[in-house]
Amino acid sequence: MTTPRRAALATWLGGVIVHALLVVALVAVGVFLIVRLVPGDPAQMVLGLKARPEQIADMHHRLGLDQPLWRQFASFLGTLVTTGDTGESIAYHVSSRALVMQRMPVSLWLIGCSAALVVAISLPLAMTAALHKGGWIDQLVRVVPTVTLGMPEFWVGLVLILVFAVTLKVFPVGGTQPGIDGMLYSMALPSLVIALAQTPFIVRSLRTRILDVLGADFVTTLRAAGLPERAIRRHVLRNSLLPALQLYGMKVSFLMGGTLVVEQVFGLKGVGTLLFSAITARDFPLIQAVAMYCALGVVAVSVAVEIAGGLIDHRVRGRAAASRGGAR
Amino acid sequence: MNAAARVPRTLVAGLALLAAIALAVIVIPMVSPYDPVAEDVSSMLRPPSAAHPFGTDQLGRDLLTRVAAAGRVDLALMVGVEAAPFVIGTLAGLVAGYRGGWADRAITLLSDALIAFPFYLLVAVVAFVTGTGVKGIFLTFLIMGWIIFARTVKGATASLAGEEWVESARVMGFSDASILLRQMLPNVLSQAVTVLASDMVALLVAIVTLGYLGLGIAPPTPDWGTMIADGQSFLATRWWVSTLPGCAVVLVGVALALIGDGLNDGRRA
């Protein structure tokens, strides 16, 4: 690799990372302000219906909620910088970061298993449809998955539980079981719910993409130029997968902290339900922690997608380096 | 290109299905002997019968009438809520794609930050401020909904902006606004509309999900989301309470997906 290429690569990577950090910072500040400006009071939620005004005031003082907003923000930043934590959870009396770390694996398992299922379902369907364009198989592949588009995840989850767990007893109703095999077993139904919701989009975009590549000029040109068949195939694969990967990256971003409904329906103790109970209880430090770590996850995924995209298609790398910001 | 003139079959099927649904939700409440919000506790939770083809709900209301009345609310909401994000997102995408530079960077940063912001936190926070219901749903999707249109349109515009005719238009003295709105917009609009069709289904499902989370449309306004959510605890014993409104959502989903598919094919043909 020549030095200019390397410099360009460094600039590009630097840009991507600065952008990612900016996004996380925006989220952190946004969450801080927003949760404190909405109505509702953590003390009322923790102390219960019959809390006396003195108890409430006492708790506000202990939590620093009687301080002006800028001072609260300063102490939040101080804690974050010195400990990497957002403070003790108001509702659970333990470190917020520890809670997020404890809950994260379940959500990541869920996202990972659903991603595997999405790929396993979408790739063959999209390929078959594309190769039989216009035929009845193609029509079937395009119409049948749309049925799940209109089905809310919680409802699909409930039906799957009733059929496969309560009636047939082949999968657990909910929760997680120890070990990798136990995890796979517990994740089967919940990840299927997520996969069913995402497959229609992915199948359709992948099919369209494969068709595009099939008809693209460059395939003909490459062949005319006498390029070996194997190289051509690689090009086709690359060109169909990249946009699908980017689209899927967006979907996965949404799943960070967005697995709430599936976690709720299947009684999984992940970050989605943690976030929602934190919101309900106005547990400020915990909301902050979940939001920040999820935002980190989202930017990590998008950086990964971008880098992977760059590796799959070096043209992106060249072009992006040439006009950073213009084509991101 | 003769193929472009041919209307795809999926588009026709989708439009027909949507028209049928629209007709049903308009006509049924008009001819039904029941009031969608009048309770009759003595006939609560009746299974489907001749008198109540869809059965009754927990307060003894006729479900068929309610599903139809809810359809009016939800379909109107779907269109109303999508309109503003569609316009804003398309315009933002046009500007970002054509101009590039700081406009593009600002829009990219904002949309990336919004996407990184946990969706359910945003939904909840908006609901806390506005109360649960239509206002909150409208505001949430105003904040989040434009992104997908902006991204789609930006990509399409950026690829068009490099073409020769744009440069010649500029040389000929057309203003940027005129190039954008007169020349570019018609070219990228079809892509935005395709996205619109599938995004509407997502919106409808999101509204239903909000109902499940207790952040949906407030009673007594009939709404598919709240109906499905209220009925979910009866799924094992009184399937009709949540399944039948659920079927309505699925039908609308299929119709919109077919339309999106058809538009997509029409564009590419």
Add this chain to the structure above:
Amino acid sequence: MRKQFKAIRAAVAAVAAAAAALSLAACSQSGGRTTDGTVSGARTTFTYARAASVTSMNLWTEITSNNAFAIDKVFEPLVSFDTHGRIIDWLAKSHTISKDGLTYTFTLRDGLKFSDGTDVTAADAVFSIERHQAEKDAALPLTADIASVTAPDEHTVEIRLNSAYTPLLAELANFSNGIVPKDFGGKSESAFFEHPVGTGPFVVSKWDKSGDLTFTKNEHYWQKGKPGISKLVYKTVEDGTQAVNQLKTGEVDGIESPALENLDELENGADTKVETTGSWVTHTFFLNTADEHLSDVHVRRALAYALDRGDVTKAVSFGHAVTAKTVLPKGIEYSTQDSIKPVDDDLAKAKKELAQSKYPDGFEAKILLASGNNAYAQAAQLLQSAAKKIGVTLDIDSVDIATFRSRFKAYDYQIMINSAQADYPDADSIISFQADPDGFSKSYWTSYSNPEVTKELREAQVTPDGDARADLYAKIQQTLADDVPYIPLYSPQIVKAVRKDVTGLEVLPNDSVRFQDVKLG
């Protein structure tokens, strides 16, 4: 053409194989494991599904049920109550109250031990009550005017009052008056409550504050041979439907708070049943008497007459609640549920009352509703329809639970629906909270004030139990029914759903349960 796509196909095949492997793993799992979690022979672990986790074991500062019903498994008071809410001796084998109502004497049971094996003495009881009195963040503070708490000998605890206070005995039955070892057995208070030591049937063994809590049997429990189970697991299952399904398949043995709408299914289920008792709860519409419209008693009476509470009960309770006629639920002594003349279900009278009010042509108001509560949403819609019949337009203002609390505690509402609950089995627990304008709750945030009621409720606090006290509470209840600062709707039964093979579960009217007699299979 197609052969060009061998590479793609190979990739597809690889992924499909991976997927197949995954589903195979799942299938082999299902073959090897029984989903109902049973092992042959008698089970000794009881798993209880609860909606929220245990976050603190501090018996003095905690009140919410997620913590309270874990605390009461570890700490026990001198007196307690049975399934009907009657006061019974607990750690005390007997108690006496002096004629003037100023001296309470408790004699401890013989052979009482803490779960660490040390003896329980009167000094521990004195320490516990005094420490409770000193707690400035006490959630359920003792309201009696206590002069002294002393231990005349190792087995006797004496509480002296400056002035008589009849509810004291019932207050002492609260879990917050449980006995802890003197000076926390030498530990710091915060360390003690992380590993609490009490006299209760169970000991905390594994505790995830955002998840599950596992108790093991207290080997030193004073009820010989009990508890019958060796382990009790509080499993946090937030979603109600998920909990129901886990019970059906045997992944849990019981559900703490099954939704009313699931009860018939669980009652008639093949493997499940429900255990019930009467409750101390009344779900109630509260009317803000400081509001322009609702300050008019005729308006309030009109609304109460317009509503058929029987309909509300029928729509939300599935046969597991009684329509409330008075503010005191039937399970609380002196309730006039069976004799009171309620303002209820009479459209003609409703119209007449409204005609007498300042707003004969009706008005508009809002019902403040906490979202996510199905039963409350149904009840609010029924009130809305009822009001419509007399020309009053009620809108439903649905907000999330935290906003709801902040709003009604700031008196920022007109009508709201909420639950009213006694903490201990004495009429005063409800009446003081709901009808005393000088208390911090200002008559449950209704601002209702009636000097006559205030005077009577104070008198009832010092009147010894008996007919005189009964008369006072009867009068108070009738006045509250006629003035309608709130419309009591229904008192649900306390219901616990369990597997069919569970026996000996004692369901208490405060929504807690006793596990010491539980047997499985």
